[in-house]
Structures are given as C-alpha cells and as structure tokens.
Amino acid sequence: MHDIKYIRDNFETFKKKISNRNNTAKLDNLLNIDKENRNLIQEKETLEKQKKDISKSKDEKMFQKSKEISVKIKELLDDQLKAKYQLDTILSSIPNIPNDDVPIGSDEKSNKVLETKGEIKSKSFKEKSHHELGEKLGMLDFDLASKTTGSRFVFVKDKLALMERALSNFMIDIHTSNNGYNEISPPLMASENTMFGTGQLPKFENDQFEIKLDKNDERKFLIPTAEVILTNIVKNQILKLSDLPLRFVASTPCFRKEAGSYGKDTKGMIRQHQFYKVELVSIVENDHCLKELERMTNCATMILDRLKLPYRKIILCTGDMGFSAEKTYDIEVWLPSEKKYREISSCSSCGTFQSRRMNSRYKNVKNENVFTGTLNGSGLAIGRTLIAVMENYQDEDGSIIIPDALRPYMNNMEKISPIKS
RNA sequence: GGAAGGAUGGGUGAGUUGGUUUAAACCAGCGGUUUGCUAAACCGCCGUACGUUUGAAAAGGCGUACCGAGGGUUCGAAUCCCUCUCCUUCCGCCA
Known part of the structure; x- marks a missing residue:
C-alpha cells in the first residue's frame, strides 16, 4: 500500500516508477478521487461541528435544525465512503515501487x-x-x-x-x-x-x-x-x-x-x-x-x-x-x-x-x-x-x-x- | 455446543440513573527544580488517525473521529438497544 500523500505530491515520478512493473491498476483517476474524498470530509466535518455546538447549547429551539443537519451529514458520509472505497480499491492493487538498483524489464x-x-x-x-x-x-x-x-x-x-x-x-x-x-x-x-x-x-x-x-x-x-x-x-x-x-x-x-x-x-x-x-x-x-x-x-x-x-x-x-x-x-x-x-x-x-x-x-x-x-x-x-x-x-x-x-x-x-x- | 462474566489511553483502573468527561486517578515514560552522586520529593509534559491552516523549515493553530468491531435510538452515547469478534471461568465433547 502506498502513501496517498506521497503520490499526491510526486504523481509523475510515481507513475513513471510504477510503469516499470507489470501494473494493471488505473492511476489516472486517482488524484481526482482523492480530491473528492477530501472535499467531502471537509464538508461533513463542518456540519458535524454545527451539530455539536447545538447539542452543547441544549437550546431546544435548535433541536429540529440539528435533525436536518443529520440528514445532510448522512448523505455526505455515504458519498465520502464511496470515494474512499474507490480510492482504497485502486491503492491496494498498485504494486510496490522498485528500488533504484533493480534492473528494468518486463519478464x-x-x-x-x-x-x-x-x-x-x-x-x-x-x-x-x-x-x-x-x-x-x-x-x-x-x-x-x-x-x-x-x-x-x-x-x-x-x-x-x-x-x-x-x-x-x-x-x-x-x-x-x-x-x-x-x-x-x-x-x-x-x-x-x-x-x-x-x-x-x-x-x-x-x-x-x-x-x-x-x-x-x-x-x-x-x-x-x-x-x-x-x-x-x-x-x-x-x-x-x-x-x-x-x-x-x-x-x-x-x-x-x-x-x-x-x-x-x-x-x-x-x-x-x-x-x-x-x-x-x-x-x-x-x-x-x-x-x-x-x-x-x-x-x-x-x-x-x-x-x-x-x-x-x-x-x-x-x-x-x-x-x-x-x-x-x-x-x-x-x-x-x-x-x-x-x-x-x-x-x-x-x-x-x-x-x-x-x-x-x-x-x-x-x-x-x-x-x-x-x-x-x-x-x-x-x-x-x-x-x-x-x-x-x-x-x-x-x-x-x-x-x-x-x-x-x-x-x-x-x-x-x-x-x- | 451450553451457561455466566468481561473488553476503557503504554500498563493498572474509575466512570455504566445519557449532557462541565475537553475520558479521573495511579504506575511507567519524557523534561525540569532541588541535590556532592544516586534516591526521594515537587512541578510540567505525556494517545492515534484523518482533514485543514500558519511557516522556508523546525514547530505550531483549528476541526472531526476513536472507550473491542459494526449498526441503531437521541438534539446529545464510554454510558441505552441490536449484531459480531475476542478473552476469562464452569459444563459437555475431543487429539
């Protein structure tokens, strides 16, 4: 399994090194899915913060609002988990990067x-x-x-x-x-x-x-x-x-x-x-x-x-x-x-x-x-x-x-x- | 296979009538004060992951989640409910 942060920052190098292996994983979409995943996490956490504040305030007038937020959070979470699953599926099927002194060849x-x-x-x-x-x-x-x-x-x-x-x-x-x-x-x-x-x-x-x-x-x-x-x-x-x-x-x-x-x-x-x-x-x-x-x-x-x-x-x-x-x-x-x-x-x-x-x-x-x-x-x-x-x-x-x-x-x-x- | 009990941070272990717990306390660990040295005492620090942000970096700030795992109820769950996993004790079976 590779570090997504490393891939994010060194995508071209990574792609090049992986291309030397008999790799079938699709790398092209990786960064987009990663971005989507992170955006969804952010949106979700903003709402969770709101909800938490309402709960802390014990303000009954806001309880209904909190319920509505919960529904939105659920939707965002579903989408986020889908994105994360796609990301993990791709990541877990990419082989390790060969060390620099490994000879390059296909068989x-x-x-x-x-x-x-x-x-x-x-x-x-x-x-x-x-x-x-x-x-x-x-x-x-x-x-x-x-x-x-x-x-x-x-x-x-x-x-x-x-x-x-x-x-x-x-x-x-x-x-x-x-x-x-x-x-x-x-x-x-x-x-x-x-x-x-x-x-x-x-x-x-x-x-x-x-x-x-x-x-x-x-x-x-x-x-x-x-x-x-x-x-x-x-x-x-x-x-x-x-x-x-x-x-x-x-x-x-x-x-x-x-x-x-x-x-x-x-x-x-x-x-x-x-x-x-x-x-x-x-x-x-x-x-x-x-x-x-x-x-x-x-x-x-x-x-x-x-x-x-x-x-x-x-x-x-x-x-x-x-x-x-x-x-x-x-x-x-x-x-x-x-x-x-x-x-x-x-x-x-x-x-x-x-x-x-x-x-x-x-x-x-x-x-x-x-x-x-x-x-x-x-x-x-x-x-x-x-x-x-x-x-x-x-x-x-x-x-x-x-x-x-x-x-x-x-x-x-x-x-x-x-x-x- | 049957019955009962249990699982909380590196360890021990509170909390289980749901809301100052942002998880107490102790031990271990790290830093410091005191000290001839050691010890002791005292003070401070002391979880992980993800996201985000400041910064050249070092290092911070903010947010979210996590009390065996996964679901559910609720405005709010370590605490209530369901499913599962593992551990302990007893019974049965068994190399």
Whole structure:
C-alpha cells in the first residue's frame, strides 16, 4: 500500500516508477478521487461541528435544525465512503515501487545473474531426474497421491521422508543458532485481513485456498507461505525501537493453487499444491531494509554452501518481482537432469509497503511513529532442496549419497538405496 | 455446543440513573527544580488517525473521529438497544 500523500505530491515520478512493473491498476483517476474524498470530509466535518455546538447549547429551539443537519451529514458520509472505497480499491492493487538498483524489464529475461557458486560435478553416467530416482527408490509416490487427493500432490516415503524432515531441522538449527532467527510454529491458516496485510489479497485471491469453518465465520485461507503469518505478527502494533530487528523462522507446509501455471512443471515435485518451506522474516527499521536483505540472502545461501549444492544468485527485474517487493534476489540451485538452475529461494525487501497495509509501526529515535520495514525469504524451500540433493548426489545405481551436513540428522546414514523387494 | 462474566489511553483502573468527561486517578515514560552522586520529593509534559491552516523549515493553530468491531435510538452515547469478534471461568465433547 502506498502513501496517498506521497503520490499526491510526486504523481509523475510515481507513475513513471510504477510503469516499470507489470501494473494493471488505473492511476489516472486517482488524484481526482482523492480530491473528492477530501472535499467531502471537509464538508461533513463542518456540519458535524454545527451539530455539536447545538447539542452543547441544549437550546431546544435548535433541536429540529440539528435533525436536518443529520440528514445532510448522512448523505455526505455515504458519498465520502464511496470515494474512499474507490480510492482504497485502486491503492491496494498498485504494486510496490522498485528500488533504484533493480534492473528494468518486463519478464525474467531481464533478470541479472550476480554470482555463481559451487562445483557442478561431471558424472560418468546420465543423471536421472528426481522423480525417476524417487520412484525407483520407491520413496516418491505420485500415483498414490493422485488416488487419494489429486494431481500436484505427492507421497514422500521412508528414507526420503526422513531426509525431508532432516532438511527442515538442519535449516532451522542453522537459522536459530547461527543467524539469530527466532523459531515459530505458527497457525497454517490466516484471516482475510492478514492475507491483505502481506499483499496476497485482494489481487491474488485466485491463487489461495479458502477454508470454510463455520458458515458465518470470517473468511480464512491456507497460508501460501509462512511469510503471511510471520510478517503479520506485528500487525496493528507500535514496537519499541529496542524491539528491532525481529527475526522469525518457521518451517511450515505451504498451499498454492498454482492457477496460472497449467501444464508447467507437471512432472515431479517441482510445483505442488502443498510443499514444506523454511521461511525467514525480518522486521527492521525502515532504513535498514536493503542491508537486511543482503544479510537474509546470505543466510539462505549458507544452507546451500553447507549442503555443497551448486547455485547462483540473481536479481529480479522490475517486471518479474512479486507484488509487495521493492527488491528481490532469487537463489537458483543446479538440477543436473534439467541441466539448468531452478529457483530454490526468493528473498525480498518490501520496504514499508506491507507495514502500511498491516499498520505496523515503531517509535524511532525522535519518538515518532513510523512504519516498519519488512523482509521475507525462503531459507529454503524444502521440497526443492530435497530434489536438488537427490539429483546432485545420485549414484549410478540410483542410490543417493547423503550430504555430510545432513548425516547427523539422519542417524549418520551415508546413503539411501532402493528398497529391496 | 451450553451457561455466566468481561473488553476503557503504554500498563493498572474509575466512570455504566445519557449532557462541565475537553475520558479521573495511579504506575511507567519524557523534561525540569532541588541535590556532592544516586534516591526521594515537587512541578510540567505525556494517545492515534484523518482533514485543514500558519511557516522556508523546525514547530505550531483549528476541526472531526476513536472507550473491542459494526449498526441503531437521541438534539446529545464510554454510558441505552441490536449484531459480531475476542478473552476469562464452569459444563459437555475431543487429539
């Protein structure tokens, strides 16, 4: 959400910066509606003042007059609320302004690779995809998931299930003991207002799973990422300066409809309706965002370093960033079967964009209430990390060597071999 | 699911026969006086949002709203009525 006062004073600059994003919101009428809204507020408040004075005077002769004023106020209020609603509708669907160092472009072709790390080991055999490996091991079962649930779900079994759990524990341990994050086990459902706070609603409702509790209950949604619930911890709060920075980590299932990706990544567990992800969220002073983004991204890549998986870091261009982000780094891991890098983490600074929606503030040095900076990043997506380990650590016979860093979490097991039948 | 009670400013907590409440008081916080230092005492300040206005700015002035949320009654609502949310206690059910 943007500050209407800023837009009012810097309309041309604002329009120009937003035009770099794939924005569909209509900006042209914004200032007119804003003006109308403010005029109506003024008219209304003038009348309210009159009414208040009459009431104070207790002059019975004026009581009738006061009643008439009430009718007018009601009319003005209706109009004003309509204008305000229009204004909010437009404002809430405008994406964040990209930071100045974000490359300009309309799609992923304009993203820039910043760094490539880790050794891609050449193998003497043809490397298999994770789903071939998993099915051969008898530990990834897509057919069973279709039977019980539907497409884009999977059963992870046996030692791979253990590895999935191990990855989660391994990552959380590093982020809590090494990187200063506070572990949280949050609700997996969020209210409509919470979803609005981080920017999933109202614009991206089609991507969300809605849950019915009671028939008259407020709308609830399965979280598409723990970012939603972790960031909203500070919703409607005024924090002390000494509270910051707040850093949260959670490992949760995430639920996404993947509505816009029919036919994409249909094979395997790259793109699922449900997947585990370790999420990092930072709440910081608003001028510390970019510094924190570097820190957070390093926390994410640290995991890949320790697992000795080859990866690269890219900066997303203006057109490829998420709705709430001002700057985003994607971390992509090497997948030998595809011979390309695939996204395994996305770290974004949202500046004050989300905190305005959530009304999350802190008292700065001057004791003024100012909006917090929020950041989120995956550290990392568990499902995709599992895939990356399987593919990069596969042996010719289809077994998986367990990375050293993971062995303490897997009873010091060294390799996963096919279940003998 | 049933019953009862509750929700007031950063915290505690008055006010609920509707009109000097422009929300008392205390605690915490900030500034000051006193003081060898600390403490204590005393004095002052101390909510948020929106709109508007003075000013180059810093900083003010004015107005409106806000006592869990939303409606209603009334000239006038923290106070009366309705709906909802959340919390507490008890009962039932339950991993």
